[in-house]
Amino acid sequence: MARETTFDLQGRTCLVTGSTDGHGKAVALALAARGADVVLHARSREKALAVRDEVARAAGGKAPEILLADLARAEEIDAAVATYLESGRPLHVLVNNAGLVGLSRRVNDAGLELTFAVNYLAMFRLTLGLLPRLQASGPARIVNISSDTYRIAKLDLDDLQLERDYNMMKAYGQSKLAIVYFTLELARRLADAAGASVGRARTPADAPSGETAGRIASRPGGDAFDLRSAVDGAARWVTVNAVDPGPVASNIGADNPGLAYRLVGPLIRGFFPSAARAARTAVRVATDPALERSTGGYWRSNKRREKPLDFDPALSRALWEKSLELAGIGEPRLG
Numbered sequence: 287m288a289r290e291t292t293f294d295l296q297g298r299t300c301l302v303t304g305s306t307d308g309h310g311k312a313v314a315l316a317l318a319a320r321g322a323d324v325v326l327h328a329r330s331r332e333k334a335l336a337v338r339d340e341v342a343r344a345a346g347g348k349a350p351e352i353l354l355a356d357l358a359r360a361e362e363i364d365a366a367v368a369t370y371l372e373s374g375r376p377l378h379v380l381v382n383n384a385g386l387v388g389l390s391r392r393v394n395d396a397g398l399e400l401t402f403a404v405n406y407l408a409m410f411r412l413t414l415g416l417l418p419r420l421q422a423s424g425p426a427r428i429v430n431i432s433s434d435t436y437r438i439a440k441l442d443l444d445d446l447q448l449e450r451d452y453n454m455m456k457a458y459g460q461s462k463l464a465i466v467y468f469t470l471e472l473a474r475r476l477a478d479a480a481g482a483s484v485g486r487a488r489t490p491a492d493a494p495s496g497e498t499a500g501r502i503a504s505r506p507g508g509d510a511f512d513l514r515s516a517v518d519g520a521a522r523w524v525t526v527n528a529v530d531p532g533p534v535a536s537n538i539g540a541d542n543p544g545l546a547y548r549l550v551g552p553l554i555r556g557f558f559p560s561a562a563r564a565a566r567t568a569v570r571v572a573t574d575p576a577l578e579r580s581t582g583g584y585w586r587s588n589k590r591r592e593k594p595l596d597f598d599p600a601l602s603r604a605l606w607e608k609s610l611e612l613a614g615i616g617e618p619r620l621g
C-alpha cells in the first residue's frame with residue numbers, strides 16, 4: 287500500500303483533470319494540503335465551485351483556479367489549453383485523471399466512442415497542448431491515470447471505436463491500454479529530445495552500441511527510460527508515468543442509466559478503498575523528489591512495474607499517428 291507523502295510543494299503549480307469527484311478530487315486535496323497552487327479541471331462550474339471551497343480549506347485558505355472543459359469535446363479542450371497558456375501560469379505537474387465507464391456504446395459529437403474519446407484521446411490532446419508550458423516550467427511531471435484492466439485489453443487500430451463489438455470492459459480496458467502506450471511513447475520521445483539537446487544519442491538508430499540500442503528499443507518501461515543519463519546537463523525536462531490507483535470508492539459509472547449501475551454503484555462505494563487512500567500512489571509519483579527523473583513507468587500500490595507490457599514499438603508508433611489523425615493535430619515539436 288502506498289505510504290503517505292509529505293513533500294513540500296510551495297511554488298509548484300499542479301493541474302488535475304476530473305477533480306470534481308473521486309480520485310481526482312482526492313489528488314487535488316492532497317496536493318493543495320502540501321502547498322501546491324492547484325488548478326482544478328472540471329466540466330461543471332457548479333461542481334468545481336463546491337470542490338474549490340474544500341480545496342481552499344485543505345490549502346489553509348488559498349483558493350485554487352478552475353479550468354473548465356468537457357473532455358468529450360475537442361474544441362473545449364483546445365479552449366482550455368489556450369486559456370491556460372494565455373494565463374502565463376507555469377505548469378509543474380499535470381495529473382490526467384478524468385475518466386468514465388460506459389455500460390453501453392455512446393459517441394461524442396465527432397462520432398468517437400466516448401470511453402476512448404474522454405479517457406484517452408482527450409488526455410493525448412490536452413497533454414500535447416500543454417507540453418510547451420510543462421517544458422518551459424521543467425522539471426515537470428505528467429501522471430496519467432490508467433488501470434490494470436489494460437492487461438486484459440487489445441488495441442485494434444482498425445476498430446478503435448468498437449463499432450463491431452462493444453462491451454464496457456473492452457472499451458474501458460482499451461482506453462487504459464492506449465494510455466499505457468501513450469505514456470511509454472511520450473516518455474521515449476521526451477527522453478530522445480532531452481538527450482538530443484545535450485548531445486546524447488537516445489534512439490536505437492543513434493545509439494553507440496547494439497546493446498544500448500536493444501535496451502532502448504525493447505525496454506521502454508525500464509532503465510533506458512530513466513532520464514538521468516539523458517538529461518544530465520539539460521536545464522529542464524518532463525517525465526511521464528502511468529498510475530493505477532487500484533479500486534477506488536467513487537461515483538465512476540454513475541452517469542449510466544439503468545438497473546446495472548444502481549446495483550453495482552453501492553458496492554463500489556461501499557467496499558473499495560477510499561479515494562484519499564487510493565490517491566497516494568499518484569500523489570507520490572507526482573511529487574516525490576526521489577522520482578524527479580524517473581519516467582516511462584507504470585505504478586501501482588506505490589511500486590513501479592518495470593515492464594508493464596510486451597512493448598510493441600510499431601504498434602506504439604501507429605497508435606501515436608492514429609491519435610494525431612483522429613485529433614486532427616500535427617506532429618508536436620518536443621525538442
Ligand SMILES: NC(=O)c1ccc[n+]([C@@H]2O[C@H](COP(=O)([O-])OP(=O)(O)OC[C@H]3O[C@@H](n4cnc5c(N)ncnc54)[C@H](OP(=O)(O)O)[C@@H]3O)[C@@H](O)[C@H]2O)c1
Nearest residue numbers: 304306307308309329356357358384385533534536537538
Ligand atoms: N474507481 C475505480 O475503481 C478506478 C480504478 C482504477 C482506475 N480508475 C481511474 O481513476 C480515474 C478517476 O475515476 P474515479 O473512480 O475517481 O471516477 P469519478 O468519481 O466518476 O470521477 C471521474 C472524474 O472525471 C470527470 N469526467 C468524466 N467525464 C468527463 C468529461 N467528459 N469531461 C470532463 N470531465 C469528465 C468527472 O466529472 P463530473 O464530476 O462532472 O462527472 C469526475 O471529476 C479514472 O481515470 C478511472 O478510470 C478508477
